[in-house]
Amino acid sequence: MTTTAKPGGRPANINQIGLTQPDYHGNPSTLCQGCGHNSISSQIIASAFDLSLPPHRVIKMSGIGCSSKTPAYFLNRSHGFNTLHGRMPSVTTGATLANRTLIAIGVSGDGDTGSIGLGQFKHMMRRNIPVVYIVENNGVYGLTKGQHSATADMGQNLKYAGVNELPPIDVCIEALVADCGFVARSFAGDARQVRELLKAAMSYKGTAVLDIISPCVTFNNNDESTKSYGYGKEHEVRIQDLQFIQAFEEMQIDYEEGTEQIVQLHDGPTIKLKKLDRDYDPTNRWEALRLLEESREKQEMLTGLIYINESRPTLPEVMQLTETPLARLAPEQLRPTREQFNEVMAELM
Amino acid sequence: MTVTAPAMSTQEGQQDRIVNDFAIVAATVNGSGSQTANNTLIRALFKMGIPVSGKNLFPSNIAGLPTWYTIRVSKDGYIARREGTEIVVAFNPKTASEDVAALPSGGVCFYPDDMKFASMRDDVIYYPLPVKELLKQVNPSPKLRDYVANMAYVGALVEMIGIDMDEIIAALNYHFQGKASAVKLNLAMVEAARNWARENLTKQDPYYIEPMNETEGMMLIDGNSAAGLGALVGGMTVTAWYPITPSTSLVDAIAEYAPRLRHDPETGAATYAIVQAEDELAAAGMIVGAGWAGARAMTATAGPGISLMSEFAGMAFFTEVPAVIWDVQRMGPSTGLPTRVSQGDLLAAYYLGHGDTRHIVLLPGSMQECFEFGYKAFDLAERLQTLVLVLSDLDLGMNNWMTKPFEYPTEPMDRGKVLTAEQLRDIQDWGRYKDVDGDGIPYRTLPGTESARAAYLSRGTGHNEYGIYSERPEDWQGNLDRLWRKHDTARTLVPQPIVDERAGAKIGIIAYGSTDGAVQEARDRLQSEGIETSYMRVRALPLGQTMTDFVQKHDRVYVVEMNQDGQMQQLVRLHVPERAVDVRSVRNCNGLPMSARFVTEGIREQEQH
Numbered sequence: 009m010t011t012t013a014k015p016g017g018r019p020a021n022i023n024q025i026g027l028t029q030p031d032y033h034g035n036p037s038t039l040c041q042g043c044g045h046n047s048i049s050s051q052i053i054a055s056a057f058d059l060s061l062p063p064h065r066v067i068k069m070s071g072i073g074c075s076s077k078t079p080a081y082f083l084n085r086s087h088g089f090n091t092l093h094g095r096m097p098s099v100t101t102g103a104t105l106a107n108r109t110l111i112a113i114g115v116s117g118d119g120d121t122g123s124i125g126l127g128q129f130k131h132m133m134r135r136n137i138p139v140v141y142i143v144e145n146n147g148v149y150g151l152t153k154g155q156h157s158a159t160a161d162m163g164q165n166l167k168y169a170g171v172n173e174l175p176p177i178d179v180c181i182e183a184l185v186a187d188c189g190f191v192a193r194s195f196a197g198d199a200r201q202v203r204e205l206l207k208a209a210m211s212y213k214g215t216a217v218l219d220i221i222s223p224c225v226t227f228n229n230n231d232e233s234t235k236s237y238g239y240g241k242e243h244e245v246r247i248q249d250l251q252f253i254q255a256f257e258e259m260q261i262d263y264e265e266g267t268e269q270i271v272q273l274h275d276g277p278t279i280k281l282k283k284l285d286r287d288y289d290p291t292n293r294w295e296a297l298r299l300l301e302e303s304r305e306k307q308e309m310l311t312g313l314i315y316i317n318e319s320r321p322t323l324p325e326v327m328q329l330t331e332t333p334l335a336r337l338a339p340e341q342l343r344p345t346r347e348q349f350n351e352v353m354a355e356l357m
Numbered sequence: 358m359t360v361t362a363p364a365m366s367t368q369e370g371q372q373d374r375i376v377n378d379f380a381i382v383a384a385t386v387n388g389s390g391s392q393t394a395n396n397t398l399i400r401a402l403f404k405m406g407i408p409v410s411g412k413n414l415f416p417s418n419i420a421g422l423p424t425w426y427t428i429r430v431s432k433d434g435y436i437a438r439r440e441g442t443e444i445v446v447a448f449n450p451k452t453a454s455e456d457v458a459a460l461p462s463g464g465v466c467f468y469p470d471d472m473k474f475a476s477m478r479d480d481v482i483y484y485p486l487p488v489k490e491l492l493k494q495v496n497p498s499p500k501l502r503d504y505v506a507n508m509a510y511v512g513a514l515v516e517m518i519g520i521d522m523d524e525i526i527a528a529l530n531y532h533f534q535g536k537a538s539a540v541k542l543n544l545a546m547v548e549a550a551r552n553w554a555r556e557n558l559t560k561q562d563p564y565y566i567e568p569m570n571e572t573e574g575m576m577l578i579d580g581n582s583a584a585g586l587g588a589l590v591g592g593m594t595v596t597a598w599y600p601i602t603p604s605t606s607l608v609d610a611i612a613e614y615a616p617r618l619r620h621d622p623e624t625g626a627a628t629y630a631i632v633q634a635e636d637e638l639a640a641a642g643m644i645v646g647a648g649w650a651g652a653r654a655m656t657a658t659a660g661p662g663i664s665l666m667s668e669f670a671g672m673a674f675f676t677e678v679p680a681v682i683w684d685v686q687r688m689g690p691s692t693g694l695p696t697r698v699s700q701g702d703l704l705a706a707y708y709l710g711h712g713d714t715r716h717i718v719l720l721p722g723s724m725q726e727c728f729e730f731g732y733k734a735f736d737l738a739e740r741l742q743t744l745v746l747v748l749s750d751l752d753l754g755m756n757n758w759m760t761k762p763f764e765y766p767t768e769p770m771d772r773g774k775v776l777t778a779e780q781l782r783d784i785q786d787w788g789r790y791k792d793v794d795g796d797g798i799p800y801r802t803l804p805g806t807e808s809a810r811a812a813y814l815s816r817g818t819g820h821n822e823y824g825i826y827s828e829r830p831e832d833w834q835g836n837l838d839r840l841w842r843k844h845d846t847a848r849t850l851v852p853q854p855i856v857d858e859r860a861g862a863k864i865g866i867i868a869y870g871s872t873d874g875a876v877q878e879a880r881d882r883l884q885s886e887g888i889e890t891s892y893m894r895v896r897a898l899p900l901g902q903t904m905t906d907f908v909q910k911h912d913r914v915y916v917v918e919m920n921q922d923g924q925m926q927q928l929v930r931l932h933v934p935e936r937a938v939d940v941r942s943v944r945n946c947n948g949l950p951m952s953a954r955f956v957t958e959g960i961r962e963q964e965q966h
Contacts, residue, residue: 031809103646342592350765
C-alpha cells in the first residue's frame with residue numbers, strides 16, 4: 009500500500025489560504041529566554057500555519073500566569089482573552105456556545121489548571137467544550153517567584169520552597185477520568201512531537217488536553233527536577249512515533265499493519281502512530297490509565313498520544329444549537345413574533 | 358355530628374360588614390401541597406374582580422417546617438404586605454397557638470377539628486372543620502391525602518366569606534392545566550367542605566367577599582416569570598446559572614418558554630443555550646465569554662452567588678464585556694435567610710469587584726418592569742459594553758402580583774457599537790479602547806469577524822487604547838478616566854426615576870423595588886393625617902440629575918428600603934452631599950416585605966421630632 013501526497017502547486021511558504029507563517033506571528037515574548045513556553049508558542053504558530061487555520065476564526069484563551077501571557081505572542085490576527093486565574097474554561101465555554109464556528113486554543117499552566125482551576129478544568133472536559141487545552145507544565149509558580157505547584161513531583165527541590173512532600177496531580181489522569189476524548193503529554197524540548205500533537209488536537213472536535221512539560225529556566229531547571237530540560241532529554245520516553253496527516257491532500261495512507269496504527273478524525277485528517285518499544289493502543293481508556301500510573305511510579309517522562317476517542321458529542325451538539333452562531337443570529341431570529349408573544353400573554357390571563 | 362363554635366362576646370350579626378378589605382393567612386406545613394389551595398383561592402378572588410396580593414412566607418426546607426401564605430383583598434387596590442391578618446387558616450398544629458394569638462380581636466380561625474388548642478380565645482371566632490371525615494368521603498389515594506386535605510379550607514372559605522364557586526372551578530382548571538382527574542379530586546374536597554360548612558357552621562364574623570370590577574384585563578404573575586419572558590423577548594442567547602433560592606424560578610421560566618418562543622421554525626434548532634454551571638464562578642465566566650463573543654448572555658442568582666461572581670464582575674467592567682446578572686435578593690449577610698426578602702445587595706452590586714469598579718444597576722419595582730428590564734438590560738449592557746445587574750428581590754420574584762399584560766417591545770434591539778469587517782475597512786486607526794465619540798464608549802469587534810484588523814486581546818491587566826499590555830501611568834489613568842466618562846453617559850441612558858410631586862409637599866419619599874406598594878399606601882395614609890409627600894421611585898444606578906433636583910426641592914427626604922445599613926440613603930447622601938443631613942432613612946431588615954404601617958409610622962415619628 010503506497011501513495012504519495014499530491015504535490016501542491018503553491019510555494020512552500022504560503023499555505024492553503026494564502027497566508028505566510030509571519031501572518032500567524034504574535035508580539036515578541038516577554039518571558040525568560042529559553043522558557044519552554046516560547047517553544048510551544050512557536051509550534052502553535054507553525055501548526056496553525058500548516059493547517060491553514062483562518063486566523064479570524066481562532067480565539068486564543070488563557071488564565072493567569074506565565075503560560076497565560078503567551079496568547080499575546082502568537083496569532084496576532086486572532087481575538088484573544090487573557091481571563092482570570094483558573095477560569096479560562098468557563099469563559100471558553102461561553103465563547104464557544106456564543107459562536108460554535110470558532111476554533112478555541114487555550115493556554116494554561118500547572119497552577120492555573122492543577123490548583124485554582126481544577127474544578128473548571130474538570131467540568132470543561134465533562135461538557136466536552138471544543139477547545140485545544142494546553143497545559144504548559146513546569147511544576148512551579150514563576151510569577152510569584154518559585155512556589156511548588158500541584159503538579160510538582162515528590163522530592164522536587166526549589167530554592168524558595170524547599171522539598172515538595174506531596175504527591176502530584178497528574179493532568180492527564182484527571183483528563184482521562186473526566187472522560188476527555190483527547191489526552192496527550194509532550195515535552196517542550198521535543199518540538200516535532202509537540203507540533204504533531206497540536207495539529208491533531210486542532211483537528212479534534214471536542215476538548216483536547218495537551219499536558220506539555222515546559223521547563224522553567226529560572227526556578228525549576230536543575231537536572232534532577234523532573235520538569236527540567238536535562239531530565240527530559242535523559243528520561244523522555246515516547247509512547248509512539250506520531251505523524252499528523254492532513255485531509256485536504258488526496259492521498260492514501262501507507263501503513264504497516266502490526267507496527268503502525270491509524271486513527272481517523274471526524275472530517276478526514278489522520279494520525280499515524282508508529283509503535284516503539286511497547287504495544288500500546290491509545291483507544292483503550294483502561295490501558296491509558298494503567299500506562300499513566302505505571303509511568304508515574306517510575307517518574308518517567310512519558311510522552312505521546314495517550315488516549316483518543318472522538319465519539320462523545322460536544323456541548324453545542326448536545327444542546328442542538330443552530331448552525332448559525334448564536335452571536336450572529338438576526339434580530340428576527342432572536343425576538344419571538346408578536347403573535348407568539350400574544351399567545352403566551354393570552355394564556356396568562 | 359354537632360359542632361359548637363364558641364360564642365362571640367360582641368353582638369353577633371349586628372356588627373358592620375367588612376367587605377373586600379381584609380387579609381387571610383393560611384398556616385400550613387411546608388411540602389403539604391398547600392400551594393395549590395392558596396393559588397386557587399387567590400386566582401378565584403382576582404377573577405372576581407377584587408384587587409389581591411399574595412405573599413408566601415416559606416421556610417428554607419423541603420418539607421415539614423411551617424409556612425404561611427397571606428392573601429390580602431383590598432377594594433382600594435393596596436397590594437403591600439399588611440401587618441395583621443383577620444382570618445387565619447390554622448392547619449399547622451405546631452404553629453396554631455401562635456397563629457391564633459396573632460389575630461386581632463374579632464378575628465377568625467378555621468382549623469381541623471381534631472386539633473387541640475391549649476386555650477381558646479373568647480374574642481376570636483372559631484370554625485372547626487372535620488377534615489378527616491371529609492377525606493373519608495372524598496377518598497383520595499393515600500399519597501394525595503395531605504394535598505387534598507388542604508382543599509378543605511378552600512371549601513370552608515368559599516362558603517363562609519362568599520367566594521364564587523365558578524371561579525374556584527376555573528382556577529383549579531387553570532392550575533392543573535385542564536388535567537381532569539386532578540381537578541375532579543380537588544374539587545370534590547372543596548365541595549364536600551363547602552357543603553359541610555353550609556349545613557353546620559353559622560356565620561358569626563363580619564368578613565365578606567363581593568364581586569368588583571377592578572381586575573378586568575389584568576393578570577397574575579410572579580416577577581421571575583416576567584423577567585424570564587422579558588429575557589426571551591430580548592434575544593437572550595446564553596444563560597449560565599447555578600441553582601439558588603430565590604432566583605431558580607427565573608431560569609425555570611426561561612427554560613419553560615424558550616422551546617415555544619425561541620426555536621428556529623425551519624430546523625427546530627435552539628437559538629439559545631442554557632447551561633447549569635458547576636458554581637456561580639463558572640456561571641459568571643460563561644456569560645462573560647459569551648458576551649465577549651457576541652451573545653446576549655445572562656445569569657440569575659442571589660446574594661451568595663453575587664459574592665462568587667465578584668471577580669468576573671470586575672473583569673467584565675474592566676474588559677468592557679456586556680453581560681446581565683439578575684440578583685433576586687434574599688436576606689444576607691452570608692447564607693442569611695434564603696427564603697426571606699431584602700434589598701441588602703444594593704451597594705455590593707453597585708461596586709462589585711475590587712479596585713474602583715462601578716456597575717449599572719437596574720431596580721425593577723413592578724411586574725411590568727421585571728419584564729421590561731428583562732430585555733432592556735441587554736440593550737444597556739451592549740450599548741455601554743459593560744455588566745448590568747438587575748436587582749429584583751424575593752417578594753417581586755416569587756410572589757403573585759396583579760399586572761396589566763406586558764407589551765411587545767416597540768423599539769428594535771440595540772446591539773451597541775460593534776464594527777463589521779466592512780466598517781473596519783473605512784477606519785484608518787481602530788483601537789479597541791479609543792473614545793472616538795467622547796461618550797467613553799469605545800467600538801468593539803466580535804471574534805470571527807473576517808478581517809485581518811479586527812482582532813484584539815482582552816485582558817484584565819493594564820492596557821492602552823489598542824488593548825496592548827501597558828503599565829504606563831498615563832495609559833492607566835486615561836483608561837480609568839474614560840471608564841468614568843462612560844459611567845456618566847450611563848446616567849442618562851438608564852431608566853430614569855418616576856417622580857410624583859404633590860403641591861405643597863415639603864417632604865419627599867425615595868424608594869425602589871418591591872417597597873412601592875407600601876410607599877403608595879403610606880402616602881395616602883399620611884395625606885389623610887395632613888402630611889403631604891412627594892415620591893420618587895428610583896429605577897437604576899448610577900443616580901442622575903433627577904435625584905439632585907428631587908432632594909433640592911424638599912425640606913427633607915425619607916429613603917425607604919429593606920436593609921440594615923440604609924444603603925440607598927448612603928448613595929443619595931453621596932450624590933447630594935450638601936443636603937446629606939436632610940436625607941433620612943426609614944428601613945426595616947427583618948425578612949418581611951415592607952408594610953404601609955411601617956412606612957407611615959417611620960415618617961410620622963421622625964416628622965414629630
